[in-house]
Amino acid sequence: MNKKELEKRKIVYFTMEVGLDPKMSTYSGGLGILAGDTLKSCADLGVPLIAVTLLNEKGYFAQKLDEEGNQAETPIEWPKEEFLTLLPEKASVYIESREVKIQVWKYVIKGASGEIVPVYFLDTNLPENNEYDRTLTSFLYGGDQWYRFCQEIILGIGGLRAIEAIGYKNIEKYHMNEGHASLLAMELLERTKKDIETDIYKKYDLESVRNRCIFTTHTPVSAGHDRFPLDFVKRALRSDLPFKMPDMFIRDNEMNMTLIALNLSKYVNGVAKKHGEVTREMFPGYSIDSITNGIHLLTWAAPSFKKLYDKYIPGWQSDYFSLRYALGIPKDAIFQAHLEAKKELINYVNSRTGIGMDYDTFTMGFARRATAYKRADLLLSDINRLVEINDKAGRMQIVYAGKAHPKDGGGKELIKKIFSRIKELSPKIRIAYLENYDMIQGKLITGGVDLWLNNPLPPQEASGTSGMKACLNGVPNLSILDGWWIEGCIENVTGWAIGTSISLSTDGERSRTIGSIESQNTDSVQHARNLYQKLETIIIPMFYKEKDKWFEVMRHAIALNASFFNTQRMVQEYVLNAYL
Numbered sequence: 001m002n003k004k005e006l007e008k009r010k011i012v013y014f015t016m017e018v019g020l021d022p023k024m025s026t027y028s029g030g031l032g033i034l035a036g037d038t039l040k041s042c043a044d045l046g047v048p049l050i051a052v053t054l055l056n057e058k059g060y061f062a063q064k065l066d067e068e069g070n071q072a073e074t075p076i077e078w079p080k081e082e083f084l085t086l087l088p089e090k091a092s093v094y095i096e097s098r099e100v101k102i103q104v105w106k107y108v109i110k111g112a113s114g115e116i117v118p119v120y121f122l123d124t125n126l127p128e129n130n131e132y133d134r135t136l137t138s139f140l141y142g143g144d145q146w147y148r149f150c151q152e153i154i155l156g157i158g159g160l161r162a163i164e165a166i167g168y169k170n171i172e173k174y175h176m177n178e179g180h181a182s183l184l185a186m187e188l189l190e191r192t193k194k195d196i197e198t199d200i201y202k203k204y205d206l207e208s209v210r211n212r213c214i215f216t217t218h219t220p221v222s223a224g225h226d227r228f229p230l231d232f233v234k235r236a237l238r239s240d241l242p243f244k245m246p247d248m249f250i251r252d253n254e255m256n257m258t259l260i261a262l263n264l265s266k267y268v269n270g271v272a273k274k275h276g277e278v279t280r281e282m283f284p285g286y287s288i289d290s291i292t293n294g295i296h297l298l299t300w301a302a303p304s305f306k307k308l309y310d311k312y313i314p315g316w317q318s319d320y321f322s323l324r325y326a327l328g329i330p331k332d333a334i335f336q337a338h339l340e341a342k343k344e345l346i347n348y349v350n351s352r353t354g355i356g357m358d359y360d361t362f363t364m365g366f367a368r369r370a371t372a373y374k375r376a377d378l379l380l381s382d383i384n385r386l387v388e389i390n391d392k393a394g395r396m397q398i399v400y401a402g403k404a405h406p407k408d409g410g411g412k413e414l415i416k417k418i419f420s421r422i423k424e425l426s427p428k429i430r431i432a433y434l435e436n437y438d439m440i441q442g443k444l445i446t447g448g449v450d451l452w453l454n455n456p457l458p459p460q461e462a463s464g465t466s467g468m469k470a471c472l473n474g475v476p477n478l479s480i481l482d483g484w485w486i487e488g489c490i491e492n493v494t495g496w497a498i499g500t501s502i503s504l505s506t507d508g509e510r511s512r513t514i515g516s517i518e519s520q521n522t523d524s525v526q527h528a529r530n531l532y533q534k535l536e537t538i539i540i541p542m543f544y545k546e547k548d549k550w551f552e553v554m555r556h557a558i559a560l561n562a563s564f565f566n567t568q569r570m571v572q573e574y575v576l577n578a579y580l
């Protein structure tokens with residue numbers, strides 16, 4: 001590779017998953033989409049960064065749903081050669097004293113400025129490796145805990161060696177997107193070892209590692225923080241650093257990936273202001289900042305809105321802030337663009353499900369990972385009430401989508417529950433549950449519905465980004481005040497909040513959330529009541545009877561929110577606060 005190109009790259013971004021193209025099944029959800037959008041904006045802005053991830057050759061999984069909503073999962077074979085180039089350089093790591101060889105595939109993101117960001121995909125599927133090791137880069141979030149630990153060795157340690165093998169010599173900053181890549185920091189620390197007789201903390205240069213590492217944490221849900229049994233460490237790794245410095249690596253007798261990243265990174269951040277606060281409470285004693293997530297606007301704008309902005313806000317593609325001028329776009333033009341996006345969605349839904357949705361009915365969207373705290377069933381929790389609203393306030397139709405993680409039994413039950421409610425409500429209210437939620441559907445649904453709904457149990461949604469995609473396409477949000485929406489919601493101006501009084505108070509909220517099932521149920525009953533009330537008395541009447549006001553909200557969603565909740569603003573914050 002070109003020497004100048006190799007020399008100029010200063011930052012490397014490590015991520016377990018990345019959503020770059022709908023046909024590359026190397027992502028599962030929000031974390032991967034955010035990584036992809038981040039890298040695209042780095043390319044747009046010319047940030048001298050490279051990225052490392054796993055090949056995830058068989059993807060996350062393809063979802064099939066039967067009549068009752070039972071989920072079946074099949075591997076995905078995505079056409080890697082169409083997107084990636086195999087490099088001649090190889091690297092290797094040791095797992096249980098076996099050498100595991102890694103080959104590297106390269107993907108190139110071309111930015112709006114003409115600059116690029118290379119993304120390196122690590123692949124252990126080589127004849128030199130044993131059968132098991134060959135599968136280590138096959139499945140994203142698949143397999144057992146041991147498989148996951150091996151994957152993290154490949155990502156963290158293998159990733160570092162791979163970029164060095166390729167020839168990058170001037171890397172100054174290592175950004176860990178989640179704790180999956182924490183072993184990278186351990187490897188960097190291992191390399192600072194001095195051959196002197198002294199106490200352990202002087203033998204290793206913690207400061208120099210901290211100065212180079214950046215850690216972004218993405219979830220306040222404790223199951224989202226990787227931990228591994230200590231015998232894995234003994235079994236798999238050559239390094240005994242975790243046992244020499246247990247306070248840096250070990251908590252509750254487990255290797256704790258979040259702890260490692262926290263201890264070995266100088267800059268640590270959560271992904272929304274509230275999430276920063278919650279993370280500081282979870283890990284007292286650490287300095288934790290926040291940088292609110294965003295989306296890559298060019299990726300997520302519906303074709304009709306892209307055209308609209310090209311016409312009214314020339315230059316927006318390289319200057320996302322300029323979407324504030326959406327305030328000057330005529331309402332009728334917004335109406336036409338929305339109608340086009342809505343038709344595209346409705347046609348898609350009808351062709352997939354034969355459900356016969358129409359273009360005029362008020363349409364709500366809810367699409368995200370099916371897991372308990374996201375409460376996909378909240379809207380359908382009182383179907384009599386929903387029918388009453390449908391009959392009195394105005395007709396509605398609803399589009400659902402979302403996969404449950406193969407091991408998330410609760411998430412799978414949730415999908416079945418929704419399927420059974422859909423049957424009960426049919427034919428009065430048309431509700432579709434689309435199979436196999438992915439980037440294509442994400443774009444269609446956030447672009448084409450009239451209202452985007454999000455109602456997780458606070459404060460568990462670190463940020464959320466799908467609501468930002470809705471804003472970009474002029475779709476107002478109705479959401480719990482959690483994650484980014486605490487910052488994005490101006491009641492009746494950019495959208496609406498569910499359960500204001502409950503979610504805005506910070507004290508006691510966490511204990512309530514993590515507390516008893518009963519208190520969660522009480523919260524859910526109150527949230528549902530508030531959700532129904534807002535739909536009935538404010539939102540649906542405004543949609544049908546006060547079109548002018550409705551378009552005002554659409555316009556503000558674009559001007560106030562899409563101009564800010566995007567990865568161009570976000571990457572600039574990372575550059576200023578973390579990279580420089």
Ligand SMILES: *Cc1c(COP(=O)(O)O)cnc(C)c1O
Binds near residue numbers: 029031369465
């Ligand atoms: C945007 C997007 C997400 C992120 O959704 P949130 O629920 O807002 O975190 C997940 N999956 C897909 C396919 C997406 O497009």
